[in-house]
Amino acid sequence: MEAPPVTVMPVTGGTINMMEYLLQGSVLDQALESLLHRLRGLCDNMEPETFTDHELVYLLKGQQGNPFILRARRSLSHPTSPWHLRYLGQPEVGDKSRHALVRNCVDVAASHSLPEFLNEMGFRMDHEFVANGHIFRKGAMKIVVSKLSRILVPGNTENTERLSLSYLVELSLLAPAGQDTVSEDMRSFAEQLKPLVHLEKIDPSKQRH
Numbered sequence: 001m002e003a004p005p006v007t008v009m010p011v012t013g014g015t016i017n018m019m020e021y022l023l024q025g026s027v028l029d030q031a032l033e034s035l036l037h038r039l040r041g042l043c044d045n046m047e048p049e050t051f052t053d054h055e056l057v058y059l060l061k062g063q064q065g066n067p068f069i070l071r072a073r074r075s076l077s078h079p080t081s082p083w084h085l086r087y088l089g090q091p092e093v094g095d096k097s098r099h100a101l102v103r104n105c106v107d108v109a110a111s112h113s114l115p116e117f118l119n120e121m122g123f124r125m126d127h128e129f130v131a132n133g134h135i136f137r138k139g140a141m142k143i144v145v146s147k148l149s150r151i152l153v154p155g156n157t158e159n160t161e162r163l164s165l166s167y168l169v170e171l172s173l174l175a176p177a178g179q180d181t182v183s184e185d186m187r188s189f190a191e192q193l194k195p196l197v198h199l200e201k202i203d204p205s206k207q208r209h
Contacts, residue, residue, distance in 0.1 A: 018104070018105055018106070018174055018175070018176060018177075019092075019102050019103065019104060019105065019174070019175055019176070019177050019179070020088070020102070020103055020104075020105035020172055020173070020174055021100040021101070021102055021172065021173045021174075021175065021182055021183050021186060022100055022101045022102075022103070022170065022171070022172045022201075023099075023100050023101070023170070023171040023172075023186055023187075023190055023199035023200060023201060023202075024101075024168070024169065024170050024171075024200060024202045025169045025197045025198050025199040025200060026164075026166040026167060026168055026169060026197070027145070027166060027167050027169055027196060027197045028165060028166050029165050029166060029167065031196060031197075032145070034196055035145065035167075035169070035193070035196045035197055036048070036134065036145065038192075038193060038196055039134075039136045039143060039145070039193075040136075042136075042138060042189070042192055042193075043136040043137060043138045043143065044136075044137050044138055044139070045136060045137055048134035048135055048136050048145075049134070049135040050077070050132075050133070050134055050135075051075065051077060051131075051132060051133065051134075051135060051146075052075070052076040052077045052130065052131075052132040053073050053074065053076060053077075053130070053131050053132070054073065054074050054076055054128065054129075054130055054151075054157050055071055055072070055073040055128065055129055055130075055131060056071070056072045056073075056115065056125050056127075056128040057069065057070075057071055057125070057126045057127050057128065058070045058071070058072065058118050058123035058124065058125055059123065059124050059126045060121070060122055060123045060124070061124075069087075069088070069126075070085060070086070070087055070118065070123065071085070071086040071087075071088070072084070072085055072086075072110070072114050072115060072118065073086065074112075076130070076157055082109040082110060082111065082112075083109070083110045083111065083114045084107055084108070084109060085107070085108050085109075085110045085114060086105070086106070086107045087104075087105070087106045087107075088103055088104070088105055089103045089104030089105070090103065091103045098180055098183050098201070099183040099184060099186060099187035099201065100173075100182075100183040100186050100187070100201055101201045101202065102180070102183075105174065128151050128154070128155075129148055129149060129150055129151060129163075130148070130149045130151060130157055130160050131146045131147070131148050131149075131168075132146060132147055132149075133145045133146030133147055133167065133168075134146075138189060139185075140173050140174070140175070140182070141171060141172070141173045141185070141186060141189060142171075142173070143169070143170070143171050144168075144169070144170045144172070145167050145168070145169050146167060146168050146170075147167050147168075148162075148163045148164070148168060149161060149162050149163060150163055169193075169199065171186055171189065171190060171199050173185075173186060
């Protein structure tokens with residue numbers, strides 16, 4: 001079973017503080033095949049894994065401050081696979097010389113009753129979308145090229161509308177806290193994808209699906 005895109009392997013035991021290192025960019029639809037061709041030549045898997053996932057973003061508003069956000073994702077390609085529940089921390093300010101965005105990341109498998117559980121816990125579903133595309137791997141790095149679509153009728157993943165005329169490209173890597181040297185490897189790989197796509201350190205708090 002393939003884990004959902006742009007997620008990480010489940011953290012077991014809860015004792016390891018795992019960090020996600022992330023670079024993002026986009027490529028126009030007409031340049032997609034050129035990018036996939038380049039990735040086939042650079043990555044470990046010449047033929048990428050494909051996916052179609054449904055993601056729901058839940059908020060829990062507290063007395064003050066920013067709401068607590070959890071992401072629930074399921075595979076539409078493999079309906080019997082477990083759901084994934086993901087928490088992404090705030091991007092670390094830290095060292096300005098880091099080549100990638102760094103944030104705490106916890107990803108665990110969950111049962112199909114996950115949405116009901118989150119509702120009972122007081123979370124409110126803020127928005128949902130469908131993502132489909134390709135996953136490449138290079139060592140510990142994962143490269144996801146995906147098309148995002150908004151869901152026009154809540155809960156109906158058959159009724160969607162593409163958000164843009166481009167594909168989201170994400171280069172990510174999961175490592176224990178303090179392994180900042182991995183961002184240099186990511187930067188080197190990203191350089192090989194230019195000028196097809198420019199992967200950058202983008203603050204996700206300024207993005208909304």
